[in-house]
Amino acid sequence: MKKVSLLPLFIFCFVLNAAAQSATVLIEDFEDGNSQTNLGGYWYTFNDNQGGGKSAIEQHSWERECFVTSGGYESDGMLHLDVILDKGNYQWDPHYAIATTVAKTASLNPSSCAGLSYWHKGVAHELRLETTEITDYDFYSIPVAAAADWTLVTIDFSNLSQGGWGKKVALNLSNSIKLVWNINKTSGSFQIDDIRFVKEISYKKENNMTILPAEIPAPLAVKGNVSSPLNDLSKKYLSKGMNLASWAEAKKIESGDTKDWKYNEATIKLQAEQGLLGIRFPIDFDLYVVDRRNVLNGNNQKIEIEPMLYTLLDSMNLWTKRYGLSLTVDYHAYDGSYNRNSSKDQKFRVATSSLWKVIAHHFTNEKREDLFFELTNEPGLSLADGEYIDQADWNLLAQMMIDSIRKVDKTRPIIFGDTKWYSLDELIKNKPLKDKYVIYCFHMYDPFVFSHQGAAWANMASTKNIPFPYSPERWSTEYRDFGIIGGTPQWIKNNMHNYYKEGNKQFIKNRLATVKNWAFDHQVPLICNEWGAYPKAAKIEDLNAYFKTMGEIFSEMDISWQVWFGIMDTENKLLPGMADALELKKN
Secondary structure, eight states, X not given: OEEOOOOOOOOOOOOOOHHHHTTEEEEEOSOSOSSBOTTSOBEEEEESGGGTOOOEEEEOOOOOOOEEOTTSOEESOOEEEEEEOOOTTOSSOOOEEEEEEEOOOSSOOGGGSOEEEEEEEESOEEEEEEETTOOSSOOEEEEEOOEEEEEEEEEEGGGOEEOSSSOOOOOOOSSOEEEEEEEOSOOEEEEEEEEEEESOOOOOOOOOSOOOOOOOOOOOOOOOOOOSHHHHHHHHHSSSEEEOOSSTTTSOOOOOOGGGSSSOHHHHHHHHHTTOOEEEEEEOGGGGBTTHHHHHTTSOOOOOBOHHHHHHHHHHHHHHHHTTOEEEEEEOOOSSOSOTTGGGOHHHHHHHHHHHHHHHHHTTTOOOTTEEEEOOSSTTTTOOTTOOOOHHHHHHHHHHHHHHHHTTOSSOOEEEXXXXXXXXXXXXXXXXXXXXXXXXXXXXXXXXXXXXXXXXXXXXXXXXXXXSSOOGGGOOSOGGGGTOOTTSOHHHHHHHHHHHHHXXXXXXXXXXXXXXXXXXXXXXXXXXXXXXXXXTTSOHHHHXXXXXXXXXXXXXXXXXXXXXXXXXXXXXXXXXXXXXXXXXXXX
């Protein structure tokens, strides 16, 4: 991190009457031309460069121009940066951030304030509050929309949320905090001024939603259950499973010491004791390929595996056998190596299908019938918005992977899911692959506004209090009661308006009936091996109701399941009520 001299330009002066002025505390108006705030903190920047990114800024020079808005506000200074986001070799979304520290003093305690206000013009960004209590980077934040003209942004602290995978920690503003403006979506001009703590925030009724009676759809007919030995095998071993999520699929594991692992033998033993029957292990194989880049682009046809991959796979294989849990080895390519370009590249297809042959060969002496290979999780998982993998291209690669596995293992059960995040809508457009030992998979998070409330990666970080099932008694006419803010995308608002029709058991059953009937027509097994609800913003009684409903649906429709998130705490213990909701053993 480096301190920078912030060179002001022009912006509005937030002119307030005496009463309003006393209800705010000025943090910075950028009119003194130095790198220190009015409260004594210093400004600094940080970015993605240390991780291989190339994001940068161009800082404007000082201009003494008085800018006056139509409302009469004027200013002699502001912060104006041109941000250039460049991912480079950075694994995650590129970013460039500016920040300052606010210390608690005898005259100022931020916890006594209701929120923060500032004027903004330019690209969308994230406003983040960093506190010392949060040590896993899952800080409280809120998205702020782009603004073509100068806009007064008011941040209500009650709308801030932890939208990531870290430990849930209460927001504490009584100690020193860092204010961070993080630009991570779009390059362009970014301007702010007149940053203030706000003592009180009042709201007017907006009536942007309507309270309606729940509308339950008519049931869709289900043709029947699949009858086959493979379906029996799937039901026996792939029901009531959990994912070892947000670990080996997201990064390369360097340490061979299992004490350093997020999931180890104690985790597997605990899940068996809690009544789970299967483990899905998402892991990005190609991170462990020696000379990975040249192998994937076809310049090196020899596949050599770093020993750590086998350490991880063998450990999970040993532990799941020891405690009586099935194991699904899931090639979870999280880093975007499988994209629209590589999906059409025959050299890439040959490399990744050959990689599966190497993995399958490693397990040739493993005779357990409850070991499953999953070809590639959610093809195109890390693609940019609007980019996708053509179904025909994915089918071609999937069949090549199967053929490669069959050269060394003729009967190992294989799991296949379709494009667009294992969409069931895509799957029912498809035909079964040319292999009789394939189990067909989909992922299910309907209704999405319930299951992803509070999730930053879904642009829903601020959303909260959405009930399940929908209830007129618990609904509201106001977006703000559900944490819907100016930066919330329109599709989420649309889903909220439809929730009275979609937040119920029958709507979900009807969604699943389409894929269930497809499986019956082709007599192939089905599994939903990712589903759940993000637990940080939902109330526990709603989580329990949702998981109980989903468990009942999967049982009624003879569909195996493995949950991704929402039933465990940070120590992988079942949340209160989950044992009853999913008919598992109690803690």
